[in-house]
Amino acid sequence: MVDFTDLKLYRSTGDLGGAITATEIASATPNNLFTNVPVNELVVGEDYYKCFYIKNTHATEGMANFKLWLSSKSFPPDTSLKWAWDSGSTTSTGSGGLLTLDGVDDYVDLTNDADLWSKALTKFSFTFWIRPTAGWDTNNRDIIRHHDGVSPGSFKCSIDGTSTGRIKFAIKNSVGVDVDADSFDLVLNEDNFVACVYDSTLGSANMKIYVNSTLGNTENLTDTCNVSTGMRIGDSSNDYKGTMWDFRWWSDKALTGIEVDHIYDNEDDSSVDYWLKLNEGIGNPVDFVSTTKIGTLTNGATWSGISTGTTVITIPDIYTAPVGITEWNTISTESQTTSIGTLAAGSSRPIWLWRHINANAEARLDDNAIFTCNLNIPQGGTGSGGSGGSGGSGGGNPPPVNTDYKIAIIGDEGCEPETDDCIALIQSEAYDYVVSVGDHAYESCSSGCCWTSKFNPLKSKMNSAYGNHEYSEGGGTTPYKTFFGHSKTYFSFQFQNMFFIVIDTNINSDAGSAQNDFVRSELLRVQNDPTVTWRVAIMHHPWYGAGSDHPYNEMNQRQNFHSLFQTYKVNFVCVGHNHNFQRTHQIAYNPSSNSSPTIVDNTSPYVATANGLIHVVSGAGGHDTDGSLYSLGTQPSYQAYQNRSKNGVWEMIASNNAQTLTCSFVATDGTKTDTFVITAA
Numbered sequence: 001m002v003d004f005t006d007l008k009l010y011r012s013t014g015d016l017g018g019a020i021t022a023t024e025i026a027s028a029t030p031n032n033l034f035t036n037v038p039v040n041e042l043v044v045g046e047d048y049y050k051c052f053y054i055k056n057t058h059a060t061e062g063m064a065n066f067k068l069w070l071s072s073k074s075f076p077p078d079t080s081l082k083w084a085w086d087s088g089s090t091t092s093t094g095s096g097g098l099l100t101l102d103g104v105d106d107y108v109d110l111t112n113d114a115d116l117w118s119k120a121l122t123k124f125s126f127t128f129w130i131r132p133t134a135g136w137d138t139n140n141r142d143i144i145r146h147h148d149g150v151s152p153g154s155f156k157c158s159i160d161g162t163s164t165g166r167i168k169f170a171i172k173n174s175v176g177v178d179v180d181a182d183s184f185d186l187v188l189n190e191d192n193f194v195a196c197v198y199d200s201t202l203g204s205a206n207m208k209i210y211v212n213s214t215l216g217n218t219e220n221l222t223d224t225c226n227v228s229t230g231m232r233i234g235d236s237s238n239d240y241k242g243t244m245w246d247f248r249w250w251s252d253k254a255l256t257g258i259e260v261d262h263i264y265d266n267e268d269d270s271s272v273d274y275w276l277k278l279n280e281g282i283g284n285p286v287d288f289v290s291t292t293k294i295g296t297l298t299n300g301a302t303w304s305g306i307s308t309g310t311t312v313i314t315i316p317d318i319y320t321a322p323v324g325i326t327e328w329n330t331i332s333t334e335s336q337t338t339s340i341g342t343l344a345a346g347s348s349r350p351i352w353l354w355r356h357i358n359a360n361a362e363a364r365l366d367d368n369a370i371f372t373c374n375l376n377i378p379q380g381g382t383g384s385g386g387s388g389g390s391g392g393s394g395g396g397n398p399p400p401v402n403t404d405y406k407i408a409i410i411g412d413e414g415c416e417p418e419t420d421d422c423i424a425l426i427q428s429e430a431y432d433y434v435v436s437v438g439d440h441a442y443e444s445c446s447s448g449c450c451w452t453s454k455f456n457p458l459k460s461k462m463n464s465a466y467g468n469h470e471y472s473e474g475g476g477t478t479p480y481k482t483f484f485g486h487s488k489t490y491f492s493f494q495f496q497n498m499f500f501i502v503i504d505t506n507i508n509s510d511a512g513s514a515q516n517d518f519v520r521s522e523l524l525r526v527q528n529d530p531t532v533t534w535r536v537a538i539m540h541h542p543w544y545g546a547g548s549d550h551p552y553n554e555m556n557q558r559q560n561f562h563s564l565f566q567t568y569k570v571n572f573v574c575v576g577h578n579h580n581f582q583r584t585h586q587i588a589y590n591p592s593s594n595s596s597p598t599i600v601d602n603t604s605p606y607v608a609t610a611n612g613l614i615h616v617v618s619g620a621g622g623h624d625t626d627g628s629l630y631s632l633g634t635q636p637s638y639q640a641y642q643n644r645s646k647n648g649v650w651e652m653i654a655s656n657n658a659q660t661l662t663c664s665f666v667a668t669d670g671t672k673t674d675t676f677v678i679t680a681a
Contacts (some may be wrong), residue, residue: 006058006201008345012350015324017051017086017314018336020348025052034355038511042497045359048318055348057559063343066353076524078282078430080460082328086246086313099233099278099303103134103141106301107234108276108285116251116274120226121267126157129194129265132242135159135188136166139238143167144196144247148232151226154178157209159186159195159240169196169209169217175222176516177271181207183216185487190244199254213264214488215257215514234301238388249274252667258516258521312350322352332459333494355459405496406430408649411437411576412467414623416448419645420643421668422622423454425649429666429672431461433495434458437576437618438467438540444474452483459483463493465502466542467576490515492522497658498544499532501540505555506657518561523568533658533680534608535570537561541577544587544597544615546631546642548578553595562589562597563614571608571678576619579630580644583674586612587638604676618650641665641674 005242008104009025012018015033033050055065070083099108112118118122126144138159147154152174165184173179186192195210198221205218233247248263248546251273255263275288275293281303290611313322343349408431413419455462466489470477477489489504501522509515526532541554542551545564553559566588567574586606587597600612620629620643629644646667653662657679666670 004058007063007084008055010053010055010348012051012053012312013495014052016316016318016326017312017350017352020227020350026440033353038637039511046319046357048320048355048357049321049357050314050318050324050353050632051313051315051350053348054343055389056346058346058408071333080330080356082330082356082460083531084322084325084352084354085330086322086325086352098131098243098245099297099301100243101234101240101301103139103234103239105237106297106299106302107232107236107239108301109298110231110233111293111296112228112230113274114228116249117231118228121153121198121250121251122200122224123252123254124225125195125197125250125253126248127167127193127255128192128244128247129191129193130244131191132186132240132241134241135186136162137165138162139677141238141240142232142235142283143240143244143421144231144233145235145239146227146229146540147172147571150176150227151227151229153223153227153502154229154296155198155225157194162636167194167209167211169207171207171221171225173221175438178367179207179219181209181217181219183209183214185211185214185216195255195260195263197255197260198225202254205285207381210257210260210264210514211263212487213391213514213518214505218389232380233295243429245278247276247278256517257512258517261518261521262516278586280403283479287303298389313352317575323354324655328354329484331495333492333499342640347571378403386532403496404656405653405654406437407495407498407652409435409437409574409618409651410537410621410649411574412439412619412623413438413451413455413621415454416625418625418668419451419454419622422647423458425666425668426458427668429651430463431651434462434536435500435536435574436462436464436621437538437574438465439469439576439619439623440467440480441473442469442623446475449475449479452479457485463500463502464538465538466491466504466506466553468506471506471665479663490518494526496654497531497533498652499529499535499536499659500538501527503537503557505539505541505557509555509557509560510613511560518562519561523564523570527568533656534572534661535565535568537570537573539573540573542582542615542617543573544584544595544636544638545578545617546635546639547631548580549630558594559641563591566611569608571615573613573615574650575615575617576621578617579619579624580617580632580642580673581620581650582617582632582642583640583646583650584615584638585640585666586610586614588612599638601641604678606676607676608678608680616650620647621649622647640676643673646671655660 011021011023013021034048138161140160142156144157147156152172155171156168160168165186166182167186168180168182170178170180174531193212198207199206199498200222204220206221207219209216241429276285277288278285282388284297285295313324316323331620408426410422431677439450443449464484466477470480490502492501502517503509503519544553545552585602586600588600588611590598600610624626626646648665648667651666661678664675666672
């Protein structure tokens, strides 16, 4: 029976890629792949690369929906660490665990099942993981097909033949026309999670499609689906090409956004009616729920992972970057974007590490890494099929608990000389992490722009919310998603003992929306997490403040989040949009007049356990110069400080083992104002 203990780490030959060795890296013990750096290599800085393997050592069973993420590194601040996996490797041995279709007539026949899909349906849902290798090549490639081509109520999910990134969930209506809900977030040659949901009882948005947990474009349809025809994975000529795993079906159930998130995050669902894990590797796939229903591999549909080759990237020395790897990942909370898929029985994956040391770095300590692994136990495994625990090590011990640090919050940056001044300030103050509240370039960024060039030196230690200009300018959000490595525009991450929940105030965040559900589930997840002391919400549009160029509460954020944040003890809400700096006292939600919050405490030092939060507008990041920052009206009684005379950032300096924060507005000339202290208890 497969167990988390079957997951092992091994060194590669010379730590330079190529073959896996028999030298095991013991989980969570000091096995650092990097060593101290000679002084003569620090004059101009240096980059180093190493490779190790992660392997499922079980003889017969795979680990489904495997995820890996870098959860921490040792301090020093003048080094950084990233990781990547070689998606093109063929290092697996023995039977694989991924269904593979070549796009030409092969499919899996799931039959005409009157208990599941071949009956009257007013609600249904299905989800699956795919790694497509073909799309938008003039062929509409069916992935899931319960569609005879003519009957009302027929449905399918397919990759569009012309529009890049487009995947469609289609149902034929009562007059024989396909109604399509679609998403443009599908990526070829990468792992994609897809969920299709239908609920004819809703007043609108009856058809939904999610890609990697992000809701696409919805459609309206109120018909009952009732077609007696077979269900197929794939279909005839020029259909789905690539691999697939973890197909789930729900009869008479419409998944909610939060349920889609849970499945995307590898959580099992006891309510599922039909489940092909697609990890058998041999024979035909079997429904995990009934244990008797079988999908028949037809016309050459087969299993991947049977190769014993070692076509893995190798490097000649530790100074040479592995060729072909472009998607490097930094420290994060549980991965929202990276999934290795199924780690088949006996298979292994090469994991690359990239260590960067700044020029003239003072600290040359070993840069240790703790990798966290999460997997689904397949049928026959121990437990109830839930997720595995944490562990694994790219080498080294965990960092000291609650190490002190400095964080800068910036917003509305632009590409002006004042932007350069803010970047210079961040570099001179040596902040350990930088977070933007959005509105980057006030110009098109579709083919690269000055903003990405200016902020590239901060890229390895920076994250951001999305402002309205990320949507309104040429190129949209895509260049920034690429820059930051985001798959969606709302997410969470953790730096040291500070948890960040990032909200996109340009899209729906009302109660019941996928975004609101995500925020609630994330705050609940870390509610009692002993590694989290501070909770910070990051978004673009402001809640409170003095009269300025833009209004407040444009997206009903107060009603949607203020009480919720108090319940889960969020300490700060950081926003921008108005190009100035403003900071409130510690305030609580006032349900009788949400524009007039109740002052909980107006004197520093504040205490984090108080039933209130501090709202900060940090919009002086450079787009407007000192004299042209947005106007400010009379300071409200709940406001502690406001300033439109200087560009700069808002800083949080953690001390006392990161149990105390000293916060200030820091102008580009280095002067600090509005300094206050908040303690954890």
